[in-house]
Amino acid sequence: MQDAFHLLAAVLLPYAGALIACLLPARARTIAWLAGGTALLTLLMVLLGYADITAGQIPRVALPWAPELGLSFTLRMDGFAATFALMASGIGFLVVLYSRYYMSPDDPIPRFFAFLLAFMGSMMGLVLSANLIQLVFFWELTSLFSFLLIGYWQNLAAARDGARMALTVTAGGGLALFAGVLVLGHIVGSYELDDVLAAGHVIRAHPLYLPALILILLGALTKSAQFPFHFWLPHAMSAPTPVSAYLHSATLVKAGIFLMARLWPVLAGTDAWFWILCPAGLITLVVGAYVAIFQHDMKALLAYSTISHLGLITLLLSLNSDLAMVAAVFHTINHATFKASLFMAAGIIDHETSTRDIRRLSGLNQSMPFTARLALVAAAAMAGVPLLNGFISKEMFFTEALTAATTPTLLHSILPVAAALASILAVTYSLRFIHGAFFGPETDDLPKTPHEPPQFMRVPVEILVFACMVVGILPSATVGPVLDLAARSILGEATPDYSLAVWHGFNLPLVMSLIALAGGVVLYRLLYRHLNAGIDGTPLLERLDGRRAFDQVMVFISWRFARALERLVATDRLQMQLRLLVCIAFLAATLALLPHGLAPGGVELTRPDPVVALLWVVGGACAIAAAYQAKYHRLAALVMLGGAGLATCLTFVWFSAPDLALTQLLVEIVTTVLMLLGLRWMPKRMESASSGHILARLRRGRDLVIAAAAGLGLAAISYATMTRVSPDGISRQFLERAYTEGGGTNVVNVILVDFRGFDTMGEITVLGIVALTVYALLRRFRPAAESVGMPEQQQGEARDWLLVPAVTMRLLFPVIIAVSLYLLLRGHDQPGGGFVAGLMLAIGVLLQYMAGGTRWVEDRLRVLPLRWMGFGLLLAAGTGAAAVAFGKPFLTSYFAYADLGPLGRLPLASAVIFDLGVFALVFGATVLMLIALAHQSVRRPRPAPPPLVTARPEPAVAGEN
């Protein structure tokens, strides 16, 4: 069948409206029109889908998302989803209309409508999702947007706290749901709802059924505010009333119900289902109704009543009976209509009198008679008075409770009693809501003089109350077809016969209803004095404070537990972290090697050369000496480091790597100079007595063992690798193609500038970034106070000591430039290249700085390193881009040899131009770093402010050396 794009529109329209609402200039009226129009259009789309369903189809639309992972964005609407979509979009439209009059122009209206619409879109996505993961995604979106809506008045602490609590509980439940859905998908092998719904037997028989059930129900029960997760809902009442009317009647809290009913065919029918859900629903039903009676805030009363009704629906779902399932869906619809209208009525009262306290309100029947009648009818529906919709679903509930009581367990057998008790309590709180606010003597002790609201503010309430009455009087003609479609799409062929008639004869459920009505009136009479005394809190249940428990849990998890865990396993000491890192790396390598061992391979060994052996005796000694001296004798350590570097460099020479040796040598020089420039700013350090302390010795001993182990491991791995034949890799390709396809005889250079040119491109970019970072860091450099003075070497006659070297260095400058250019030009064929040439030229400049001093050089020679760097990078990138202009991939090179007659042949590979870019950048970057460091001695630095941390005087810092 065709893709049902109206479903896609039903989900996307609200989001689009939300986006536009944020972007429009803040004109309250326009935005309300926009929001209303969007909601109406969404409703229209849902109705289109509903028309498809009545025509016997199941409209669906699928957009591939990550098909190889079994993920696609699929929407599907059956009768059950249509019921929820109708409620979400229909009541959503009414709420938008109502908000237009409720919201004060001083509030940020665009934000309100944007959040409301986005929430509506998430709700539509949730109910229409045909994929479980997608469902969870929208589920979390509803949590997120409800958080934003509840916290809409962000200047109120109560709103912020309520929003945070709602988010923590519902989104936390959402995570559990996600886990549960993953388990479910694992059991079924698919996340598509159709596949899951067809696999009920497999799921219920699977060993993972119970974990999946618990996780999914955790999500549903938190969302639907079931005991013991009910406490967030009353605190969410700090939201604007239209939000409460929307979230707590038709949408957010019903999402949990939706999920349980949606998965009812595959998850229900087991004892586990009953024993988890029934106690939760039962306690919520009774306790919620009981607590509601003692609320003085009209919205709080409605909030607890909502909790109680959700408990009722959960209880119906838990009974594993098809008829109860139908009753649950029916009551969901009924509750949405009367609860939305009651919230709106409470909002009207709040809007017109500026208070919602039942103790202060009285006699509003006189000043707002129309609203009073509407509220009266809605409250009667809530109490289950005959000829209203609440009565019919409550009758069904009684019937189901009585049927269930035939099962011989204690929990089953108390169900009728509990149902009757809860109904008595419901009548009592409904009476309190109406009698407290509208009847009694008229009072003038109100913040505002009450009068009827604007006409259109009442229209949504009128529509909803009208629905309550029509459904109550003519159930099968009105809600009958919708309910039938919804029930059939869940139960399929097993849909039982049920009767939606008002009159079923004089039977036990009717008696229970009458008892409930009479008992509720009597109870209200009995409690009247207590309620009017204005005492806060619920008798017998003062200790039941979900909020305090929640706060304690939060403090424990996010503070005490986190701190304890941090103390136990974490450290902010870098030394310890590095030590751990080394140890873990060592362990990981050991573990990886355990199954194979580290025996040397069978390759014939190369004959050892005494020169290399001697070289590494010196090199190794240098390395150990550097390690030994680095703390107290930095200069010595630096020299030793250079020794080890030279040994490395000579090794490269020895084993046929002239390019490496050249680069290593020059890098060595530049690094040493950089460090020498930096040493001047380090604190002086003398050996002190504390280093001989026993603990310090122990620590060093441990580190020595770790280091020795690491060194031995490295040596063993190296030896084992070197004595094995390496597989024939891609090296042969490089050797064979370097000249024929790269046009150069120096294979290493051809690899760098041609075969792996992109790599080099990235590398010089990194070098450029590092140079800029160094430059930026040093511009703000503030040395420590004790390093500001001129070092003794620079005082007095020191400058003259360098006279002879200075002259030599100056004379060498042109020679170095020539050598550098030579290295650059021959790089493609002989050892050399851009890196080496750039470093060489930088060293030439560096020597001038050393010989003449910064000021002397800069009076005569201005190197503009930033321009060099920019030029180099542009040239390198431009060479690559030029290949694109010729229709070749980025950085493809071209080469030819120009015959210059007696002067020989000049290689003209485009890679040489690339190398020129490398040269310019390396030169620029190196000089930039050197100059930035060198300038620190020239400018008159301001010392850093005293350190932020209160440093004790370090024992190791001593006076002049």
Place this chain on the structure above:
Amino acid sequence: MELILALAIGILGGSGVWLLMRPRTFQLIIGLSLLSYAVNLFIFSMGRFPVGAAPILEAGGKGDPAHFADPLPQSLVLTAIVIGFATTALFLVVMLAARGLTGGDHVDGRPPR
């Protein structure tokens, strides 16, 4: 020869690791340099130990792998040397800035407890 190089790598690496675990920034920078020598040598040694066989071809022909040193580890190490230089320079400057701002040269930015 293999043994000599393996021991060299071990000594360089061990000294580097030892310095890595020291408390002063300068020790760290020396240690990282030593460690990078060790790693570079390790990669380099994958090309075995040919003497007098630099990968410089005769003009106009294909190179035979039997006669030339492996160019791939060499170019990898060349890249590594340059990047190592960049990181050393960066670390040096961070070390100087930290020294100025915290007043000391302890890795944690404050004297040991």
